[in-house]
Amino acid sequence: MKKWAELALGVVTSMGGFLEVGSIATGVQGGASFGFQLGWALLLGTICLAILMEATGRLAAVSGRSYADLLREHMGIRFFIVPLVAVLIPSFLVLVSEIGGVAIALQMATGIAFRWWAIPIALVGWFLLWRGTFSIVEQGTAMLGLVSLVFLVAVFKMHPEWSAIGAGLVPSRPDNDKAKYWYLAVSILGASISPYLYLFYSAGALEDGWTIKYLNVNRITAGVGNLFGGGLALMVLVGSAIVFMPRNIQVDAYEQISLVLATPLGRGGFVLFLVTLFITCFGATVEITLANAYLLAQGFGWPWSENMKPAKDARFATTYTVVILLACIPIALGADPLKLTNISMVISAASLPVTVIPLLVLMNDERVMTTHSNGWLGNIALGSIAILAVALFVLAAPLYHLGGG
Amino acid sequence: MPLPTLAHLTAAANGPRAHRAWVSAVLCVTLATMGCAKKDYKSETGRTRAWTATLELARQQHGLRATNDAVTRQLLDRAIEARAKEEPLLAHYAKSDSERVAARGVLDSLQQQIRQLEQATR
Numbered sequence: 001m002k003k004w005a006e007l008a009l010g011v012v013t014s015m016g017g018f019l020e021v022g023s024i025a026t027g028v029q030g031g032a033s034f035g036f037q038l039g040w041a042l043l044l045g046t047i048c049l050a051i052l053m054e055a056t057g058r059l060a061a062v063s064g065r066s067y068a069d070l071l072r073e074h075m076g077i078r079f080f081i082v083p084l085v086a087v088l089i090p091s092f093l094v095l096v097s098e099i100g101g102v103a104i105a106l107q108m109a110t111g112i113a114f115r116w117w118a119i120p121i122a123l124v125g126w127f128l129l130w131r132g133t134f135s136i137v138e139q140g141t142a143m144l145g146l147v148s149l150v151f152l153v154a155v156f157k158m159h160p161e162w163s164a165i166g167a168g169l170v171p172s173r174p175d176n177d178k179a180k181y182w183y184l185a186v187s188i189l190g191a192s193i194s195p196y197l198y199l200f201y202s203a204g205a206l207e208d209g210w211t212i213k214y215l216n217v218n219r220i221t222a223g224v225g226n227l228f229g230g231g232l233a234l235m236v237l238v239g240s241a242i243v244f245m246p247r248n249i250q251v252d253a254y255e256q257i258s259l260v261l262a263t264p265l266g267r268g269g270f271v272l273f274l275v276t277l278f279i280t281c282f283g284a285t286v287e288i289t290l291a292n293a294y295l296l297a298q299g300f301g302w303p304w305s306e307n308m309k310p311a312k313d314a315r316f317a318t319t320y321t322v323v324i325l326l327a328c329i330p331i332a333l334g335a336d337p338l339k340l341t342n343i344s345m346v347i348s349a350a351s352l353p354v355t356v357i358p359l360l361v362l363m364n365d366e367r368v369m370t371t372h373s374n375g376w377l378g379n380i381a382l383g384s385i386a387i388l389a390v391a392l393f394v395l396a397a398p399l400y401h402l403g404g405g
Numbered sequence: 406m407p408l409p410t411l412a413h414l415t416a417a418a419n420g421p422r423a424h425r426a427w428v429s430a431v432l433c434v435t436l437a438t439m440g441c442a443k444k445d446y447k448s449e450t451g452r453t454r455a456w457t458a459t460l461e462l463a464r465q466q467h468g469l470r471a472t473n474d475a476v477t478r479q480l481l482d483r484a485i486e487a488r489a490k491e492e493p494l495l496a497h498y499a500k501s502d503s504e505r506v507a508a509r510g511v512l513d514s515l516q517q518q519i520r521q522l523e524q525a526t527r
Contacts, residue, residue: 111475247462250455255479259462262471270472
């Protein structure tokens with residue numbers, strides 16, 4: 001019974017925590033410019049994320065150790081520095097974007113410029129990390145994040161053509177603006193498969209004390225939770241396609257996005273959009289801050305746990321303190337949150353190979369995985385993601401340039 | 406399926422300096438290219454028209470009291486900012502007289518929407 005409750009909680013957490021600044025921004029931009037046509041990128045990103053989460057969750061449950069820890073131990077500190085830097089840079093940029101998302105939500109609600117909110121947001125986030133436990137950080141914010149179901153309600157109210165949405169889940173070539181189309185596809189993939197997501201998930205498995213008894217919980221949480229979460233992200237794209245595309249509206253500012261929900265749902269939709277943006281971005285802010293601290297602490301072998309008192313894991317606590325305070329600076333200085341989001345999603349996509357390829361190797365190492373190493377199906381899945389990751393690495397920057405990002 | 410060994414993988418990063426220099430060069434080019442997104446006449450007129458359409462929708466929603474005054478004002482400010490930015494860009498990218506006339510029309514439409522929304526928010 002306890003396990004079923006944990007399973008339900010895991011699925012709900014994955015769903016409530018799926019939307020964040022990147023998935024909202026890229027989904028809305030994709031829908032506004034190409035209607036339902038980029039639905040396939042969201043589907044592909046969701047499937048890839050589910051596979052990567054299942055793998056990192058299994059790695060943690062079987063070995064009792066984190067991905068970063070194993071990476072450093074098995075491949076050496078000099079190799080470890082490459083993925084460390086490649087994950088820290090985009091994760092930090094995504095963190096800045098998330099703080100920007102919260103700040104913009106507050107700006108839209110109050111009229112006070114977003115830059116004034118950056119430091120208070122960082123302080124509240126830090127306080128939550130300092131005083132809270134892992135379950136409060138993860139489950140609390142994700143539960144509140146279920147408010148994002150409002151996108152589903154809005155889409156149902158607009159009576160979309162479901163067959164056309166289904167057709168968008170199959171990749172197709174655009175009639176015009178090819179570079180922009182592929183740039184947005186890369187951005188959507190970058191938002192869906194951000195490395196911090198599966199590294200955080202893996203650390204969370206250890207925080208929750210997962211063992212091999214949790215392998216089914218892991219499989220279902222990663223699969224079903226992400227499926228529902230990806231469905232919600234698809235609703236963002238669909239809503240934008242219905243409201244913006246017929247009017248030829250391109251999205252250059254977060255303020256425009258509020259109209260996606262205000263148009264079908266009126267004042268209530270507008271308010272719920274602000275609440276959704278605030279909660280989902282705030283949830284992602286604390287999660288990414290923790291993910292960065294986990295990565296450094298696990299990689300360098302420091303004591304770490306969000307469930308420990310900060311005095312017991314001082315270097316870990318210092319790391320998240322420094323990370324969140326540094327991340328609020330660009331927003332406090334007035335950096336454009338949407339531009340930052342677009343850049344960080346592309347860099348996120350480009351950084352994938354250095355975490356995905358070593359994961360494929362570790363998942364086949366029987367010294368680590370014992371009898372739970374990857375089968376042929378798992379290898380094909382992870383191998384395909386690794387190929388996709390290399391393609392994204394090569395194409396991300398040229399597409400950003402050509403696609404007018 | 407034969408998979409790369411740990412030694413193969415680590416060799417790339419722990420190996421000769423040339424490897425690391427190559428990786429650094431790719432990263433530098435990637436980051437440098439990020440700084441300069443493509444702009445042309447078509448994309449800039451599209452962007453200006455998009456702001457005109459945004460303001461039209463914002464005016465409708467403001468009339469229905471679906472959005473608050475703060476957001477309407479912020480959209481207005483963004484559109485004014487976008488128009489100021491697009492005007493010199495369109496002048497630069499418009500190559501023929503017909504393009505210049507069309508660009509003027511697009512900018513005028515946006516200006517008209519700005520005025521209408523300003524009136525609506527007073």
